[in-house]
């Protein structure tokens with residue numbers, strides 16, 4: 001893969017695109033630990049937006065607020081125009097089917113086979129798909145998109161870390177979400193496996209036409225997949241721009257991200 005190649009046609013005017021996610025003034029503290037201090041983001045249709053921040057900067061807290069796993073202290077979070085902080089449980093559940101979430105660490109269920117892991121979201125979100133009598137075609141489609149159809153009857157423990165990551169991505173794709181959140185998709189993987197995952201993210205983007213929010217501190221990953229980037233420092237947007245703009249900055253704090 002050519003590392004300098006970027007997957008996006010940036011010629012399209014961003015403002016003409018639909019706003020998929022909008023976060024305004026997000027705040028979250030744990031006691032005296034003020035993690036998010038007015039964080040903002042906009043994710044447009046078809047865009048790959050990368051958020052970079054140091055360990056402990058609040059990236060995972062932000063995505064947990066975004067999918068309703070954690071409640072923010074203040075701020076608004078709109079998913080395709082709906083403010084999720086104002087939805088009831090059922091509405092929130094429904095909105096969450098529009099977001100596929102690749103957790104940091106894969107969060108596959110160890111005691112379930114790969115098939116059962118992928119079946120889980122289908123059963124949980126019956127409202128969107130109705131009762132699917134035969135889940136096999138949907139499961140196979142998702143597994144094929146990550147190149148792992150042959151693992152359907154295996155247990156997660158029988159797969160390598162990189163394969164587990166790909167299964168987690170298949171599980172995130174099975175509800176055909178419009179948005180995918182990747183929390184550290186390449187962390188803990190060797191460089192070759194990381195490249196495979198990055199390549200897979202590119203393919204998924206093309207096949208499923210998703211909009212993606214990618215949390216990473218992997219500079220190679222950011223270079224290849226980002227259309228736009230936000231640097232998160234002290235719980236707020238420190239700098240924004242394209243990879244090329246930020247990577248060529250002379251500002252010390254920004255330079256530190258690209259070392």
Ligand SMILES: Nc1ncnc2c1ncn2[C@@H]1O[C@H](COP(=O)(O)OP(=O)(O)OP(=O)(O)O)[C@@H](O)[C@H]1O
Nearest residue numbers: 030033035053054055056057058059060061062104
């Ligand atoms: N449930 C929680 N209770 C208390 N503090 C928490 C909780 N979750 C996160 N924190 C704190 O919030 C801060 C940000 O954590 P977070 O997991 O978002 O970091 P991160 O930017 O994702 O880091 P990494 O790159 O290591 O994944 C940390 O100081 C962490 O200790």
Ligand SMILES: [Mg+2]
Nearest residue numbers: 059060104183
């Ligand atoms: Mg994290």
